[in-house]
Amino acid sequence: MKKIFQQGMFWIVMVLMTSTAQAGQTIAIGVAGPLTGAYAAFGEQLWRGAQQAAQDINAAGGIDGKKIELFSGDDACDPKQAMAVANQLVDRHRVLAVIGHFCSSSTIPASEVYAEAGILQITPASTNPMVTERGITTLLRTCGRDNQQGSAGADFIVKTLQAKTIAVLHDKDTYGQGLADAMRTQLHRLGLQEVLYEGLTRGEKDFNALVTKLKSVNADAVYFGGLHNEAGPLVRQMKEQGLKVPLVSGDGIVSEEFVIAAGGPTYAEGVYMTFGRDPRKIKEGTNVVERLRQSGYEPEGYTLYSYATMQIIAAAIAATQSTDGATLARWLHAHEVPTVMGVKGWDTKGDLKISDYVMYRWDDKGRYAEVP
Amino acid sequence: MELAILAQQTLNGLILGATYGLIAIGYTMVYGIIGMINFAHGEIYMVSAYVTAIFLAVLHYFGLANVPLMLLAVLLATMFVTALYGWFLERIAYRPLRGSTRLAPLITAIGLSLILQNYVRLSQGARSQGIPSLLQGSFAITLGNDERLVQITYVQTLIIIVAFLSMAILTVIMHHTSLGRACRATEQDRIMASLLGIDTDRIIATVFVIGAAMAAIAGVLVTLNYGSFDFHIGFVTGIKAFTAAVLGGIGSLPGAMLGGLVLGLSESFFSGFVNADYKDVFAFSLLVLVLIFRPSGFLGHPQVVKV
Numbered sequence: 001m002k003k004i005f006q007q008g009m010f011w012i013v014m015v016l017m018t019s020t021a022q023a024g025q026t027i028a029i030g031v032a033g034p035l036t037g038a039y040a041a042f043g044e045q046l047w048r049g050a051q052q053a054a055q056d057i058n059a060a061g062g063i064d065g066k067k068i069e070l071f072s073g074d075d076a077c078d079p080k081q082a083m084a085v086a087n088q089l090v091d092r093h094r095v096l097a098v099i100g101h102f103c104s105s106s107t108i109p110a111s112e113v114y115a116e117a118g119i120l121q122i123t124p125a126s127t128n129p130m131v132t133e134r135g136i137t138t139l140l141r142t143c144g145r146d147n148q149q150g151s152a153g154a155d156f157i158v159k160t161l162q163a164k165t166i167a168v169l170h171d172k173d174t175y176g177q178g179l180a181d182a183m184r185t186q187l188h189r190l191g192l193q194e195v196l197y198e199g200l201t202r203g204e205k206d207f208n209a210l211v212t213k214l215k216s217v218n219a220d221a222v223y224f225g226g227l228h229n230e231a232g233p234l235v236r237q238m239k240e241q242g243l244k245v246p247l248v249s250g251d252g253i254v255s256e257e258f259v260i261a262a263g264g265p266t267y268a269e270g271v272y273m274t275f276g277r278d279p280r281k282i283k284e285g286t287n288v289v290e291r292l293r294q295s296g297y298e299p300e301g302y303t304l305y306s307y308a309t310m311q312i313i314a315a316a317i318a319a320t321q322s323t324d325g326a327t328l329a330r331w332l333h334a335h336e337v338p339t340v341m342g343v344k345g346w347d348t349k350g351d352l353k354i355s356d357y358v359m360y361r362w363d364d365k366g367r368y369a370e371v372p
Numbered sequence: 373m374e375l376a377i378l379a380q381q382t383l384n385g386l387i388l389g390a391t392y393g394l395i396a397i398g399y400t401m402v403y404g405i406i407g408m409i410n411f412a413h414g415e416i417y418m419v420s421a422y423v424t425a426i427f428l429a430v431l432h433y434f435g436l437a438n439v440p441l442m443l444l445a446v447l448l449a450t451m452f453v454t455a456l457y458g459w460f461l462e463r464i465a466y467r468p469l470r471g472s473t474r475l476a477p478l479i480t481a482i483g484l485s486l487i488l489q490n491y492v493r494l495s496q497g498a499r500s501q502g503i504p505s506l507l508q509g510s511f512a513i514t515l516g517n518d519e520r521l522v523q524i525t526y527v528q529t530l531i532i533i534v535a536f537l538s539m540a541i542l543t544v545i546m547h548h549t550s551l552g553r554a555c556r557a558t559e560q561d562r563i564m565a566s567l568l569g570i571d572t573d574r575i576i577a578t579v580f581v582i583g584a585a586m587a588a589i590a591g592v593l594v595t596l597n598y599g600s601f602d603f604h605i606g607f608v609t610g611i612k613a614f615t616a617a618v619l620g621g622i623g624s625l626p627g628a629m630l631g632g633l634v635l636g637l638s639e640s641f642f643s644g645f646v647n648a649d650y651k652d653v654f655a656f657s658l659l660v661l662v663l664i665f666r667p668s669g670f671l672g673h674p675q676v677v678k679v
Binding site: 038208215229240257263264266 | 374377380381384385387493500501502503504505510520521523525594598599600602607608639640641643644647648649651652
């Protein structure tokens with residue numbers, strides 16, 4: 001049944017796409033991420049960003065006169081489905097490049113498919129170090145790495161919050177545990193030992209037992225590597241049990257859905273998270289942010305990362321006149337590209353040369369702002 | 373081991389277990405009466421969370437501000453609507469398959485579960501939804517000279533009271549009313565019951581309605597407690613409640629509640645005092661052990677071969 005629905009959705013998307021695409025040659029680009037499922041908010045960020053970028057590039061005449069045509073792939077943040085989506089994008093839609101996926105646990109298996117087909121893949125959001133550590137030359141990212149992000153989290157907890165007994169939690173997923181591990185490594189480097197290192201189960205809502213355990217070890221700061229669906233109930237139950245210690249997390253909770261999952265701004269208030277410098281505040285992006293807001297969508301989280309990724313792919317295709325993934329990737333490794341998020345350049349692994357994690361804090365109105 | 377922490381973990385386990393138990397009732401009653409595992413039951417619970425939010429919004433719109441009255445109205449209305457879902461599912465999906473192989477309704481149940489999930493996803497969206505907290509605040513006490521508080525929120529207190537109360541009412545209905553007698557008769561021998569003038573189709577439908585209503589109670593309470601839900605919550609909770617039903621002895625009403633409490637407490641104690649990573653491993657190992665030594669669960673009746 002699920003499959004019929006998905007195929008139905010797929011055909012609807014196809015019809016919409018073909019009606020907007022003009023006759024003649026087009027450039028097929030895949031956008032893959034969790035468009036459905038518990039993490040659909042993030043998939044929407046990727047899709048909205050890429051769609052807006054494709055629209056803007058097409059309105060300006062496309063890439064050398066060729067229009068961009070987007071194909072969506074829904075991996076539901078599930079590694080098995082990510083493989084199926086990757087094969088579908090490669091074999092059925094013959095995409096030239098892929099924007100995605102979102103979850104590191106999906107990006108990693110899917111990248112094998114794209115690498116084998118020689119297709120350029122740029123992920124706007126997968127921050128796990130292993131994404132670029134496996135020697136795939138046609139894979140790049142436009143976000144930071146979790147070892148940088150985890151270090152930023154650890155530094156903040158130790159130096160700014162002055163915490164001494166620190167508990168580290170994660171969601172047993174590639175991204176969440178990877179982030180928690182990176183944070184822990186930096187903690188050890190700073191000469192501290194965590195008092196607790198444990199995983200919770202994704203999909204559950206009751207973490208009261210874990211919260212009581214945090215109380216029993218007298219934690220004075222908690223770090224969580226994971227996504228908003230679990231972070232929300234976790235922080236709510238911490239407050240309900242009267243545990244008044246700061247919770248610090250990563251870019252997995254950069255969505256207003258975190259506030260909903262927590263049960264309102266009263267519970268989400270005071271939670272810290274690391275994320276790249278707010279892309280909405282970079283001056284190159286002012287017009288794009290305005291256009292997205294006019295269409296009724298607040299470009300939070302990874303929306304502009306996805307927009308930038310589309311621009312990068314377009315720039316590489318325009319410069320090399322090639323459709324070969326290896327050629328495109330080689331060009332990107334050697335050149336810097338101006339994007340909606342400023343100029344981006346890559347090292348030989350495919351990681352950004354400069355990444356800029358800063359700390360944000362959720363306020364009592366359900367919005368996040370940089371910690372000064 | 374500190375007493376305050378022990379008491380708090382016991383409370384955590386009881387609250388979690390009470391909700392498992394309420395949902396497990398639906399599994400156990402349906403299994404008892406037609407020998408089928410209704411895998412769509414977890415989704416019924418999920419639907420009830422959405423219905424709760426919708427009724428809360430409606431009542432709020434009409435300006436009802438009295439919280440206890442509001443909760444009571446939402447509870448009854450959600451039980452009613454969710455029970456309709458239960459009745460409807462039985463009517464369209466299971467009754468036509470009565471008398472076919474045992475596997476047919478099982479597969480149908482899995483299919484229904486996917487249909488309900490996707491129906492909610494398409495009609496309500498994939499994003500998490502939330503409700504504002506209605507009852508804020510908690511009871512707190514200290515034990516001994518430990519300055520750490522043992523806390524139970526008002527909503528959690530409500531969960532324990534309502535769960536045990538509805539369990540008690542259901543037990544009275546099953547043992548002291550003619551409806552209950554008809555249910556038990558149908559459970560023991562459906563053909564004989566119908567020969568004696570019991571409308572067994574109606575009784576089976578009633579069992580689905582009761583199961584759905586109990587899941588609705590859990591849905592309302594859990595939604596109040598956690599404040600957020602999405603179309604996916606029925607899956608994990610459904611599996612846990614099913615485990616609770618098997619642990620307590622599938623087919624047995626008190627067994628469902630006992631199974632729920634044992635599962636909730638073991639998860640809570642294991643993650644609290646040993647390691648949260650492996651709490652599910654522990655819970656399911658416990659299930660395996662119980663089934664090895666008591667194949668029909670804590671309170672289940674041994675299978676009697678009907679000749």
